[in-house]
Amino acid sequence: MKMKLALAIIVVACFLSSHIEAALEVGFYRDKCPFAEAIIRDEVTKSFLRDRGIAPGIVRLHFHDCFVRGCDGSVLIDSTPTNQAEKEGPPNGNTLQGLEVIDNAKARIEAACKGVVSCADILSYAARDSISLTAGGYWDVPAGRRDGRISKASETLDIPAPSFNLDQITQSFANKGLTQDEMVALSGAHTIGRAHCSSFTNRLYNFNSTTMQDPKLNPYYAQFLKQQCPRDSQGNVDKNLVVFMNQTPFLMESSYYRNLFQNGGLFTSDQALLDSQETAREAASYAGNSLGWRRDFVQAMIKMSQIQVLTGNEGEIRANCRVINP
Structure with missing residues (x-):
């Protein structure tokens, strides 16, 4: 009985592990866009050398993205006349930093590999690089996220408040x-x-x-x-x-x-x-x-960077991180 239980646990663990690996993958852009990570790190580093405060800003940006609809880059979307996006939500309004770093990295990557690298992945890589530049460690980022098409200011209430017990x-x-x-x-x-x-x-x-x-x-x-x-x-x-x-x-x-x-x-x-x-x-x-x-x-x-990610045919690869594809 114990052996059967142990075997079942191993099978479940292997299933979960393969599910995670199937969803996101380290080196996802190795063949699709080999210079993507280097471009992102270059943009983060250049901004950091101008203003070291950009590093914690990008980490916060990633955190606020992942806690609303998962890590789908929805925090990057601009508001429209018919929709108030996450940027306008109470925890975010006029306090988000690092948006221009993501924009610059995206523009360079689109010029090299059009329609391949998601804004969500760019933000996840940029957060890793920001932590690395502040001596917090380095890790290989599992990638393959797709970009979400929904961003609502009202949903930013999911972000933990500084007043929480x-x-x-x-x-x-x-x-x-x-x-x-x-x-x-x-x-x-x-x-x-x-x-x-x-x-x-x-x-x-x-x-x-x-x-x-x-x-x-x-x-x-x-x-x-x-x-x-x-x-x-x-x-x-x-x-x-x-x-x-x-x-x-x-x-x-x-x-x-x-x-x-x-x-x-x-x-x-x-x-x-x-x-x-x-x-x-x-x-x-x-x-x-x-x-x-x-x-x-x-x-x-x-x-955290794998919360509710979109993969496969879900979502989209945004051409501009601020705007949902037509």
Whole structure:
């Protein structure tokens, strides 16, 4: 009986493995468009050398794409007079970075291999290259994604909010097939990049009906943030103001997790990682082991990049990443 059960598990595992491999494939463009990856890396690198903030911007762009309709490049589509696209959704409006990098890579690739490489794949490669340029690791990207034809601002509510508590953010990731452990590993991406003051100033000025300032926020850090995100005479904070997410905003390392143990998580959803023994234990492990975190982060990124992908005859290969094919 045990042998039959073990055999069944092996068969199921092999089926799942072959299903994933059939959907996406490392080296997918090796024969179809051999210079695609090099072109994408070149465009990401050129932009990074001009503005290092482009790397976390592209990683965020990929994340926001995958959490709405899967990794189908739908976040890249522009709005039309009859449709508000994902770009206009509350988590995205006027905050997305890296769109021009994808446009430039797509234009060069179309000139070399017309109608072959999807915008979704370009974005996935660009996210990998952005992580690599910030010392977060390198991996072979399984490719073969097709581009989606639907992009709706209303669906961006699927993207986890910075105000989420632990249960909410865990469920948000679970809805996309990601475990709580993978959520903790992926949260470490907040070691790089900038955040708009509007995404956390409730923790400084209007936490709840009884407390102005979030008691879980380190008071010295709160004072620093108030200097970076001051209120005007009407009590409002300039929505265009930004702060660095972490003290190493262009280097993927594990100080993000160490900061949590000093009540230095920027978002409510960051500090919430200490709200259970299991997630706090994992955060503590990463705080003392950058290599271990990078390893788990890479594996979680590979899995995230395969959420609800379109393959085969599904979707399309967009000629322009901003516009659905006629």
